[in-house]
Amino acid sequence: MTDSETGAVRAAHGRARRGGKRERLVEAAVRVFHEQGVEKTTLADIARVADVPVGNVYYYFKTKDRLVEAAVQAHRDGLTALTGRLEALPGPADRLKALIGGWVEERERAARYGCPFGTLATELDKRDDGPDLAAGEVMRALIDWVEGQFGELGRPDARGLAVELVAAYQGMSVLTHTLRDPAIMTAQGERLTSWIDGIAHP
């Protein structure tokens, strides 16, 4: 971990409090990477949004790559938090429909910038691949969780259905983004919700 430790872990270690510049930098990185893409984003952009002097960034992250890793880790943490909240819902079908509902709610941002994680993963996969596997692992974690829900619904083909659902989300995000039309997200979201209903109540 080192640079990509979560805030919780570092707080437990008792260092780097005071304003939480590190946290602000990571939040800014996630946001600006989403809006501008990784390659177009300069460290100055991130520093400005985080309200941290440019040169000071290097105290927290030795290179731009470390900031990218931290951003990926933040997405991983966000996914864990999301699925944690969804687990509180009574049944797997409701959880999946809530997941889809959350995607649709973000349709305006999706129309502007695409899926926050999908666009990042796509871009990182074209970098001088090092530990970009991390992006793949986050995507895999999402599919794994969805697979678990389909499994609870008693479907033996849970993996295939999970890939189908996540792919549908990524695909409708790409079209929503490329055509700049949030209505695509709404329409396809409704289709997926009906599809879940059809699987849950056959």
Added chain:
Amino acid sequence: MTDSETGAVRAAHGRARRGGKRERLVEAAVRVFHEQGVEKTTLADIARVADVPVGNVYYYFKTKDRLVEAAVQAHRDGLTALTGRLEALPGPADRLKALIGGWVEERERAARYGCPFGTLATELDKRDDGPDLAAGEVMRALIDWVEGQFGELGRPDARGLAVELVAAYQGMSVLTHTLRDPAIMTAQGERLTSWIDGIAHP
């Protein structure tokens, strides 16, 4: 048009033959943009692949943006050529299944670099948007053509089905790429083929 004229049009005008450096530059741009992404790609990269001296690039394209436009136009031309070939097939269902089959055939490259056009469109949408609408228009042209096929199949919801099919392709490309697993493309391609069969022979 100007810089983004097609080869055919320029040939009719009778200029820029001799080795077709312009064509080589566009081909190289399409390929390198796909493999590295637009932002990471330098004009030197493209010139090297096209076997053209770096400085000479500017005789054919005044700026890097013009090369990007030409690459988008090349995708547009490729799409026209593809649908033209598919039109030769007897029925709309066969045409759609051939379209899907072509996507699956490219699964190895998709696992490495993603969908050649989807990744480009996603990246361009985050640029200082100018005439990036062009990317959206190519995507729209694909959906339009697919819609026409579903229309021939007598489906009143042809548009929605077309969006669903293209989104499915974009989504399975993202997952295939991010997880670096061409098998996803194969499995989802078979699912889509069965889906077309179900629509064509209800």
Added chain:
DNA sequence: GTCTATACGCCGATAGAC
């Protein structure tokens, strides 16, 4: 720990010889 000033390299673009 925090911040400023600056080194260094790379890339897009231009000037101009041939």
Added chain:
DNA sequence: GTCTATCGGCGTATAGAC
């Protein structure tokens, strides 16, 4: 039309004062 040499700007990263 073709190519070389080079400029100017920007972005990453570092040195070092406070």
